[in-house]
Amino acid sequence: MSWQQKIDDSLMQRRAAQALRVRLPVSQGAGRWLRQGDARWLNFSSNDYLGLSQHPxxxxxxxxxxxxxxxxxxxxxxxxxxxxxxxxxxxxxxxxxxxxxxxxxxxxxxxxxxxxxxxxxxxxxxxxxxxxxxxxxxxxxxxxxxxxxxxxxxxxxxxxxxxxxxxxxxxxxxxxxxxxxxxxxxxxxxxxxxxxxxxxxxxxxxxxxxxxxxxxxxxxxxxxxxxxxxxxxxxxxxxxxxxxxxxxxxxxxxxxxxxxxxxxxxxxxxxxxxxxxxxxxxMSEEGDARRETLRQHIGRFRQGAQQLGWRLTSSESAIQPLIVGENAPTLALAERLRQQGCWLSAIRPPTVPAGTARLRITLTAAHLQDDIDRLLEVLDAAGR
Missing domain, CATH: 3.40.640.10 (Type I PLP-dependent aspartate aminotransferase-like (Major domain))
Incomplete structure (x- = not known):
């Protein structure tokens, strides 16, 4: 097998499994909003947990x-x-x-x-x-x-x-x-x-x-x-x-x-x-306040998502994985949520074990309570 054939076969297998990774160029990828050109989504995929990437x-x-x-x-x-x-x-x-x-x-x-x-x-x-x-x-x-x-x-x-x-x-x-x-x-x-x-x-x-x-x-x-x-x-x-x-x-x-x-x-x-x-x-009082805001967002989201019947892990952290299972429905769910203005990343094997494809929801202190409620609304609509 040639080098090119080996590469092409590997990529074909990833595409067939709906596991191909794709990068997206964005205007802003951290903070409350994800922006791409003139479009924007509430950003629930950033690791900017305290919202400090935009701190003046x-x-x-x-x-x-x-x-x-x-x-x-x-x-x-x-x-x-x-x-x-x-x-x-x-x-x-x-x-x-x-x-x-x-x-x-x-x-x-x-x-x-x-x-x-x-x-x-x-x-x-x-x-x-x-x-x-x-x-x-x-x-x-x-x-x-x-x-x-x-x-x-x-x-x-x-x-x-x-x-x-x-x-x-x-x-x-x-x-x-x-x-x-x-x-x-x-x-x-x-x-x-x-x-x-x-x-x-x-x-x-x-x-x-x-x-x-x-x-x-x-x-x-x-x-x-x-x-x-x-x-x-x-x-x-x-x-x-x-x-x-x-x-x-x-x-x-x-x-x-x-x-x-x-x-x-x-x-x-x-x-x-x-x-x-x-x-x-x-390490300041401002940091304490941001951590408290984040803690409240986590509690609000977990309570709402569990009431809606979504399967979460036991996480009490800013990382709130919503387990879907297979790749195709996970990608479809992520796309439906994006159409409703919420950006979430679909995480699939081999990053996670087979059968545990998920939306990796991350909450930050930059979010507002209304943002958490909006995410729960679109999850409710998607579930129904």
């Missing part, structure tokens, strides 16, 4: 940073790309989240890949929640370490795997809030079982940081301090990028051996300036 102070901070530092960093942080703006952001993150050190990465995907690739060696073992993010599972599968996966949020199964003999070290990997189901990991239980086996815990809290508890995320809300905490800025912070929170020695180790960190151009200093402002907003 954060926008102004980026503009000020660009005026001061220019538009790019100019190189890897190991060459000339590490600025005082990066240094200040790392220090602020470490202080706010209660760790000795923070290291910035260009994305959460890169942070997860770099950390696992640098720390795990032959003879070690990674034990990951079965529903962990693709960046975690891909890094683990490419690592020379053994990869085992425990049943989703199942502490007993985790403990069984931890008890098996291993030549090297064990790293347990999970998310704080899972991106497709929206449910929370039982972090206190996982941490206790991991430490009883002398393992380390790595938590990717992309969907919890800024939202859970007082804004410090899922781990702080559950009284857990993992050895490795990954936070990303593309959700509640309204920007992009990521950081790994860790000890001094681990930070120094990653600076020497994390190839994603060493060989990638650093994020623009202006972005670091904007992120420090976003961090201040997240």
């Amino acid at each position: 102070q954060i926008v102004a901070a980026w503009q000020q940073g660009a005026s001061q530092y220019g538009t790019g960093s100019g190189g890897s942080g190991h060459v000339t790309g590490y600025s005082v703006a990066h240094q200040a952001l790392e220090a602020a993150l470490a202080d706010r989240l209660g760790y000795p050190r923070a290291l910035l990465f260009i994305s959460g995907f890169a942070a997860n890949q770099a950390t696992i690739a640098a720390l795990l060696h032959k003879g070690d073992r990674i034990i990951a929640d079965r529903l962990s993010h693709a960046s975690l599972l891909e890094a683990a599968s490419l690592s020379p370490a053994e990869l085992r996966r425990f049943t989703h949020n199942d502490g007993e199964h985790l403990q069984t795997l931890l008890a098996k003999p291993v030549a090297g070290q064990q790293l347990v990997v999970t998310e704080g809030i899972f991106s497709m189901d929206g449910d929370s990991a039982p972090l206190a239980d996982i941490a206790a079982r991991t430490r009883s086996a002398n393992g380390w815990l790595m938590v990717d809290d992309a969907h919890g940081i800024g939202v859970c508890g007082d804004g410090r995320g899922s781990c702080a809300a559950q009284g857990v301090k993992p050895e490795l905490l990954v936070v990303t800025f593309g959700k509640a912070f309204g920007l992009s990028g990521a950081a790994v929170l860790c000890s001094d020695s681990v930070a120094e180790y990653l600076l020497q051996f994390a190839r994603h960190l060493i060989y990638s151009t650093a994020m623009p200093p202006a972005q670091a300036v904007a992120l420090q402002t976003a961090l201040a907003v997240v």
Whole structure:
């Protein structure tokens, strides 16, 4: 089979399964509205959970940073790309989240890949929640370490795997809030079982940081301090990028051996300036108010959707998956809702297990109560 035939066959299979991914160029994709040209829809697909992507102070901070530092960093942080703006952001993150050190990465995907690739060696073992993010599972599968996966949020199964003999070290990997189901990991239980086996815990809290508890995320809300905490800025912070929170020695180790960190151009200093402002907003009284607004929206939506008979997961987070089942009706439902002015994303296999295609509804503090009611109205009409 030729290269072209292989590619064509793969695409044909995706189309036949109604699983082909398509990008849509938009004028605005975060915030309350999704805009495409002159058209607009209420946006229930954005991860901008606190509505900070349009925050005037954060926008102004980026503009000020660009005026001061220019538009790019100019190189890897190991060459000339590490600025005082990066240094200040790392220090602020470490202080706010209660760790000795923070290291910035260009994305959460890169942070997860770099950390696992640098720390795990032959003879070690990674034990990951079965529903962990693709960046975690891909890094683990490419690592020379053994990869085992425990049943989703199942502490007993985790403990069984931890008890098996291993030549090297064990790293347990999970998310704080899972991106497709929206449910929370039982972090206190996982941490206790991991430490009883002398393992380390790595938590990717992309969907919890800024939202859970007082804004410090899922781990702080559950009284857990993992050895490795990954936070990303593309959700509640309204920007992009990521950081790994860790000890001094681990930070120094990653600076020497994390190839994603060493060989990638650093994020623009202006972005670091904007992120420090976003961090201040997240941890302020305004952040508390936005979290309370989001909490009210979640409760309002869940109550209404359940009364309408739609199948939801047990999520209490901003991620509210509405399970449909098969691909064709999921796509049809998404299209009907768009025709009524509500934009939702249809999530299909292989991103989620077969038979669990869904609308991944995300709620934000930027929404109004009327927006939630409108979504429930169009879901009611679609259901009937």
